[in-house]
Amino acid sequence: MxxxxxxxxxxxxxxxxxxxxxxxxxxxxxxxxxxxxxxxxxxxxxxxxxxxxxxxxxxxxxxxxxxxxxxxxxxxxxxxxxxxxxxxxxxxxxxxxxxxxxxxxxxxxxxxxxxxxxxxxxxxxxxxxxxxxxxxKLKYFKTTHxxxxxxxLSQGHKKNPVGDILDMLNKLIRNPVALYNQNMTCYAAANDQIIDFQLSEDAKEYDPGTITNYRYMRQEGENVQYIVQIRLNVGVQMYLVITERDSIFNMMDCIAVENAIVALQYEFSRKFAVSELEKKYQNDILNNLLNGKVTSSGELKKSTALLGMDPDGFYRIIVFGVANEGRKQKNINEKLYHLNYLEEAVKQHMTGAKIHRDMEKLVVIMTADPDQTQVECRKELKEIRNLIQDAVTRQNKKLKVKAGVGKMVEGIIHLQESYKEADDAFSFIDIAGDISEEGTSYLMMFSDLGIFKLLCQLNDPALLLEYVPESLQKLYNYKKPQQEDLVATLKTYLNYNQNLSKTAQDLYVHYKTAAYRIEKIAKITGMDFNNANEMLAVRIGLVVYKMIEDYNKK
The missing domain is CATH 3.40.1390.20 (HprK N-terminal domain-like)
Incomplete structure (x- = not known):
């Protein structure tokens, strides 16, 4: 027996x-x-x-x-x-x-x-x-598995499947358990018991004593914490954190952790599949609204009901994107991966906003306050953009968040108008420094574009070229090695109101070099730097040339 x-x-x-x-x-x-x-x-x-x-x-x-x-x-x-x-x-x-x-x-x-x-x-x-x-050990592995x-398999009717998995793990290992995302924000915790966690630079590799596909770390603090770095099946990196508070963490606990991770991977894969279906359906609806493809009041009513939006509410469109300032992004998968960082950050800091993925951009529909002034709106959006930038920087320091902002519209039926403006403003981000008083800018409101609003209506480089003064065209047609230096010098000189000292400092060249280049420009183009109207035309022409370059890249 x-x-x-x-x-x-x-x-x-x-x-x-x-x-x-x-x-x-x-x-x-x-x-x-x-x-x-x-x-x-x-x-x-x-x-x-x-x-x-x-x-x-x-x-x-x-x-x-x-x-x-x-x-x-x-x-x-x-x-x-x-x-x-x-x-x-x-x-x-x-x-x-x-x-x-x-x-x-x-x-x-x-x-x-x-x-x-x-x-x-x-x-x-x-x-x-x-x-x-x-x-x-094998039996315990099978039992926990x-x-x-x-x-x-029984999660279909449950409200918080991830929380239930962590609750079970908590009962097995008798210590607080929590799951943190890549931004170190708590995603879920056993029994909703959130424990303070910050991954320390002093965290050391830890051998769990069993075969594993995951990276274990151990760090000391008020309580010893064991961190398991896991990449879920949907490409999301998370940290499973066990705080050694009530019981000594041992190898049998690691066996339970391994099986909990498998369950988490299954659950996140399931949620991702459901989410992708919902996003696809929502994306189609938003695409129709943004591009004016809703043809009847009945369809509009149905679409807004599915999205949970007020058909008569006030809205504003923001187009977000990221640029890698470290190097050119040639790999489409890399671009989409960076866009995932951006989307997560937008969801975190723009709760309730509707998000539509459009190739390499995010189109965000946010509720607008009709009583808010333009100054207040600009300040709020800059703060939001900065928060999103901070979140993205934690993932990749070389990524810069760009945002184009459209006007506020009343009624969902007019979203197309705000979207067109936001998209045009977004396309101007790269040349914002040429027309912005603040120099390089990563947020552009369409209302700030001035005369360039009219030029946004043109998409033919030949027509745009008509807005470039003949003198400036001569400079761009000057096929000599120093042509790029001369154009850069001209832009800087005009940005500093024709101050040679500041121009030389900004370009890191000698004062005499800057003066020589300006004389060279005047000789090649015949520009009259004392003619205010001509200088205004040249400044506009510089921006138009940048627009032509962007169109030619498409």
């Missing part, structure tokens, strides 16, 4: 166990042990197991449903049941009463243990008595 329930009850290490009923069955051999954390675990039971439950897996089911489940358990010929009270479970006492009736009927020992005794301790003790050390798998 192997290890029996009677021997378990005589164990000094697990004192305070109380046999409630089923005494005739205490000589049954324990052939395995598992925790019931999801009703579907019955599918993974082979027979002869000792089952542990706090009834949490049945917290919402009715007593009739619970009675049906008990009968399914009996078909597996289990060796015993261990329960503990303390969790909030609907009709808990009635369900325990059903268990007692079941145990008496089939001579199955029903044992109650105090809430403070961890199920992992009981599992490990039982396994040590029925298996050798290596088999114990089966429980997390059962939990994953």
């Amino acid at each position: 192997g290890f029996t329930v009677a021997e378990l009850l005589r164990t000094e290490n697990l004192a305070k166990m109380k046999l409630l009923c089923g005494k005739k069955g205490i000589q049954k051999e324990i052939k395995g042990v598992t925790i019931i954390e999801a009703p579907d675990i019955v599918k993974f039971i082979n027979g002869g197991e000792l089952l542990l439950t706090g009834l949490y897996a049945f917290k919402y089911c009715s007593t009739a449903e619970f009675a049906e489940y008990i009968e399914e358990i009996q078909k597996k010929q289990i060796s015993g049941l261990i329960i503990k009270r303390g969790r909030k479970v609907e009709e808990a006492e009635k369900k325990i009463g059903l268990l007692q009736e079941f145990a008496d009927r089939y001579d199955i020992p029903l044992v109650e243990v105090p809430f403070e005794i961890s199920f992992q301790k009981i599992m490990c003790f039982v396994m040590e008595n029925i298996f050798n050390e290596e088999v114990t 089966d429980n997390f798998t059962a939990l994953s």
